[in-house]
Amino acid sequence: MNPVISKKTIALGVVAVMALVLFSIVNPFSWNDAGNRTVVERTNGEQIVQFAPGIFYAGFFAKEKEWPNQISVTYQEENAKLELEDNGIEVGQIMIRFSDATTANVKGITQFILPSDEKEMILIHNTHRTPQSLVVKRLAPYTKECLQSSAQLMSSEKHYGGGRAQMAQDFMDQLKEGVYLLKTEENVVFDSLEQEKKRVYQTEIQYDKKTSAPKRKLSSIKEYGITVADAAITDVDYEE
Numbered sequence: 001m002n003p004v005i006s007k008k009t010i011a012l013g014v015v016a017v018m019a020l021v022l023f024s025i026v027n028p029f030s031w032n033d034a035g036n037r038t039v040v041e042r043t044n045g046e047q048i049v050q051f052a053p054g055i056f057y058a059g060f061f062a063k064e065k066e067w068p069n070q071i072s073v074t075y076q077e078e079n080a081k082l083e084l085e086d087n088g089i090e091v092g093q094i095m096i097r098f099s100d101a102t103t104a105n106v107k108g109i110t111q112f113i114l115p116s117d118e119k120e121m122i123l124i125h126n127t128h129r130t131p132q133s134l135v136v137k138r139l140a141p142y143t144k145e146c147l148q149s150s151a152q153l154m155s156s157e158k159h160y161g162g163g164r165a166q167m168a169q170d171f172m173d174q175l176k177e178g179v180y181l182l183k184t185e186e187n188v189v190f191d192s193l194e195q196e197k198k199r200v201y202q203t204e205i206q207y208d209k210k211t212s213a214p215k216r217k218l219s220s221i222k223e224y225g226i227t228v229a230d231a232a233i234t235d236v237d238y239e240e
Contacts, residue, residue: 030058032066035087037114039065039125047125049118067114067121070229071131073139074109084131091140093237096148099203102156107235110143110175115225124224142220146174147233152182152203156238168233175228178216181206 032038034053041047041063050056058064072088080092093105115121128134150170154163174180184203206215221227 028057028060028062029055030062030064031055035069036066037069037121039067039122047122049121051116065125065129067125067131070111070113071135071139072109072111073135073143075140075143076107076109076234082132082136089132089135089140091135094144094147096151096236098151098154098156098159099201100155100157103239104151104156105237106147106233107237108231108233110139110231111229112139112221113227113229115227117225120225124226127224138220138224139226143175143231145179146171149174149179149182153180153205159236160238164233164236168231171233172228172231174216175231178219178222181215181217 030038030040030050032050032053036053038050038056038058039047040050040058042059043061050058068084068087070087071084072086074088074090075092075094077090078093081090083089088109093107095103096106097103114124124134128137150167151159153170154167159167170180182203183206184201186201188197207213208215
């Protein structure tokens with residue numbers, strides 16, 4: 001073998017490998033998986049969101065972060081895991097308190113849809129940076145607040161005696177539209193069994209006098225364009 005040709009071949013091979021490695025580092029093209037969207041931060045400060053699946057131009061030295069199109073908040077286990085698995089994050093069972101002060105642990109799942117508007121998605125990304133942060137700081141607390149508000153509207157006895165469907169309906173309504181503003185009234189009743197007077201507290205929804213619509217708190221997910229796909233309460237474990 002000609003030593004000159006051999007050295008040239010080796011040199012070309014080394015250059016080709018180095019070029020391939022360099023291109024892989026500074027490759028301006030990227031890939032967005034189906035079911036996800038990718039937020040891209042370019043070197044000039046511009047931010048874009050790639051919603052469509054497949055290859056796209058991200059830019060040289062761009063930073064990328066994948067987000068799921070839908071993210072589920074699950075509360076099935078006793079302890080939180082806070083790891084993104086199959087586009088869901090386990091936050092641990094949620095404790096609620098009924099109007100009669102009885103507590104219970106709730107199991108279930110709530111599915112949220114992230115916005116398809118680029119500005120709203122960039123706002124979410126800049127505020128939370130990761131799906132875990134979005135769930136822990138916004139989606140899970142909002143889910144818990146809606147559950148607790150729904151539980152306050154009935155006693156544990158009413159829930160056990162057939163109020164599950166009503167609680168599920170109140171829960172879904174608040175998830176989609178915002179948490180009810182509630183008012184609690186105190187009444188004194190005579191307990192014929194114990195032959196004494198007792199204070200009874202009744203919680204009701206506040207309604208707008210003009211529209212007759214429930215008064216609500218401003219939804220902490222609507223302002224970010226997040227919507228609710230579905231929600232299910234799978235089990236309610238009452239205290240002993």
